[in-house]
Amino acid sequence: MLQLEGVNKVFKNNGSFIHVLKDIDFTVNSGEFFCIVGPSGCGKTTLLRSIGGYEKISGGQILIDGKKITEPGIDRVMVFQSFEQLFSWKTVKENIEYPLKITGVSKQKRNEYVRKYVKMMGLEGFENYYPHQLSGGMKQRTALARALALNPEILLMDEPFANLDAQTREVLQKELLKIWQELKPTIIFVTHAIDEAIILADRILVMSKQGRIKTIIESHLERPRRPSMKGFSAMWDILYSLLGSDDNP
Amino acid sequence: MKFVKSLWFKKEMLPKFIFIVLLVLLWELTAWSGIFDQALFPPFSKVFKEFAKGVISGVLVVKTVYSLLLILKGLVLSLIIALLIAFFALSSRWVEDIADALNSIFHPLPGIALLPVAILWFGIGETSILVIVIHSVLWPMLVNIKTGFKSVPSVYIELGQTFGLKGIKFLWEIILPASLPYFLSGLKIGWARAWRAVIAAEMVFGAASGTAGGLGWHIYMTRYYFDMAATFAALLAIVMVGIIVEVFVFNVVERLTVRKWGMSI
Numbered sequence: 001m002l003q004l005e006g007v008n009k010v011f012k013n014n015g016s017f018i019h020v021l022k023d024i025d026f027t028v029n030s031g032e033f034f035c036i037v038g039p040s041g042c043g044k045t046t047l048l049r050s051i052g053g054y055e056k057i058s059g060g061q062i063l064i065d066g067k068k069i070t071e072p073g074i075d076r077v078m079v080f081q082s083f084e085q086l087f088s089w090k091t092v093k094e095n096i097e098y099p100l101k102i103t104g105v106s107k108q109k110r111n112e113y114v115r116k117y118v119k120m121m122g123l124e125g126f127e128n129y130y131p132h133q134l135s136g137g138m139k140q141r142t143a144l145a146r147a148l149a150l151n152p153e154i155l156l157m158d159e160p161f162a163n164l165d166a167q168t169r170e171v172l173q174k175e176l177l178k179i180w181q182e183l184k185p186t187i188i189f190v191t192h193a194i195d196e197a198i199i200l201a202d203r204i205l206v207m208s209k210q211g212r213i214k215t216i217i218e219s220h221l222e223r224p225r226r227p228s229m230k231g232f233s234a235m236w237d238i239l240y241s242l243l244g245s246d247d248n249p
Numbered sequence: 250m251k252f253v254k255s256l257w258f259k260k261e262m263l264p265k266f267i268f269i270v271l272l273v274l275l276w277e278l279t280a281w282s283g284i285f286d287q288a289l290f291p292p293f294s295k296v297f298k299e300f301a302k303g304v305i306s307g308v309l310v311v312k313t314v315y316s317l318l319l320i321l322k323g324l325v326l327s328l329i330i331a332l333l334i335a336f337f338a339l340s341s342r343w344v345e346d347i348a349d350a351l352n353s354i355f356h357p358l359p360g361i362a363l364l365p366v367a368i369l370w371f372g373i374g375e376t377s378i379l380v381i382v383i384h385s386v387l388w389p390m391l392v393n394i395k396t397g398f399k400s401v402p403s404v405y406i407e408l409g410q411t412f413g414l415k416g417i418k419f420l421w422e423i424i425l426p427a428s429l430p431y432f433l434s435g436l437k438i439g440w441a442r443a444w445r446a447v448i449a450a451e452m453v454f455g456a457a458s459g460t461a462g463g464l465g466w467h468i469y470m471t472r473y474y475f476d477m478a479a480t481f482a483a484l485l486a487i488v489m490v491g492i493i494v495e496v497f498v499f500n501v502v503e504r505l506t507v508r509k510w511g512m513s514i
């Protein structure tokens with residue numbers, strides 16, 4: 001279980017201060033698919049990076065199963081938005097295998113995992129490709145395979161599909177859901193596409209432009225979710241108006 | 250064999266090759282035209298004969314190897330020092346400031362200007378030459394490696410932290426490969442600078458204190474005896490070594506690493 005208690009983040013930008021996250025309080029249960037939406041610049045990435053341990057928070061605390069986190073760790077693996085998150089000097093297979101090797105997984109187990117996640121992410125035949133030989137979608141699949149193979153407690157995803165075309169995005173959303181249902185990791189998924197959040201999430205956290213939590217919406221729509229299904233558009237309308245009405249802090 | 254050949258030989262090299270052949274022809278014709286005294290401007294054929302003679306008798310080979318070993322020692326030592334400084338500069342603001350200050354002081358100083366000091370401190374001999382070589386190589390190499398380290402995407406560093414990488418392993422497995430293009434260009438500059446430093450330093454006191462002396466000393470002596478063909482042959486040896494290293498070392502390494510990985514500066 002992930003708990004955020006009164007989390008605040010202030011950036012110092014050559015002399016001036018930017019208060020990005022304000023009194024963020026929420027809890028994410030194990031195995032939950034949790035989405036965060038909000039306008040550009042509201043602090044979604046900062047929030048995710050704080051959970052990842054990459055940013056020092058200025059106030060409050062972040063707990064995993066009651067233990068305070070202070071630095072990055074193998075229990076929280078991040079999939080970034082950037083296509084350049086794969087090690088360019090390693091092949092697809094080596095990229096997936098490398099973190100396993102560092103964490104001391106045996107050669108035999110590593111091969112097994114690599115095979116499993118290559119298959120799961122549809123990367124068969126690309127094992128020996130270098131990242132620069134892959135499409136954007138393939139790169140994100142590899143990054144996801146690398147993260148999944150580590151079997152993290154929490155998967156942090158920062159708009160991982162934002163730079164992909166609509167079709168590829170849809171395919172990857174489906175596959176992510178399938179994998180989530182199979183492995184049940186906790187997923188915290190940042191997006192600013194409303195429909196993506198509705199398709200994926202158990203709960204959706206809406207942030208205001210000022211960096212506060214506006215509300216957290218629960219979604220009980222049946223999976224797989226399609227825009228044409230009952231309740232989808234109603235949810236969409238709610239989220240849309242929440243994101244639009246951002247003038248009053 | 251075909252694979253090995255394809256590693257270094259590329260069609261793009263053909264124009265370069267043709268140009269060199271034309272240049273040699275022009276040289277030969279000019280020498281025989283009688284415009285210049287052949288004692289001052291020997292034809293290429295004569296130089297090449299001298300070169301071949303030097304190679305076969307081993308004189309030129311010994312001198313070249315002697316200089317090359319000095320260069321190699323200097324390069325390796327500089328590389329280690331530069332890597333260590335750059336690595337510590339990455340984690341400490343203090344080290345970085347000190348490294349920058351040292352760089353501003355020493356980088357503009359030509360190696361040969363330090364030779365008199367080196368001689369006084371380290372005596373006439375290999376140590377002094379080595380010091381000059383290291384001085385000539387270290388600073389440009391440090392600048393390149395530091396720039397390379399700084400250019401490593403923060404994503405890589407954060408991934409390394411997540412995976413629990415630390416210290417020398419972090420340097421070796423993430424930072425170094427990620428900044429390899431800068432590293433290689435630093436090495437290339439270092440290589441060229443090392444040659445200059447060695448030749449210049451050897452010219453001043455190559456064969457002193459019982460050593461065989463390298464190419465620089467050889468050039469100096471052949472000029473002293475007015476054996477222009479032999480002087481040119483020594484120059485030819487330097488050029489040949491340069492080309493061989495470029496084609497068989499740098500090009501091959503680049504093809505096996507940064508180009509294969511789609512990396513460039």
Ligand SMILES: Nc1ncnc2c1ncn2[C@@H]1O[C@H](COP(=O)(O)OP(=O)(O)OP(=O)(O)O)[C@@H](O)[C@H]1O
Binds near residue numbers: 013
């Ligand atoms: N390292 C930093 N130093 C200073 N300010 C920062 C830093 N990182 C982010 N900020 C500021 O914090 C605010 C929130 O940025 P953040 O990247 O978290 O937004 P976001 O919600 O992810 O936006 P987007 O949807 O565009 O990705 C912005 O105003 C940004 O300028």
Ligand SMILES: [Mg+2]
Binds near residue numbers: 044045046158
């Ligand atoms: Mg962001």
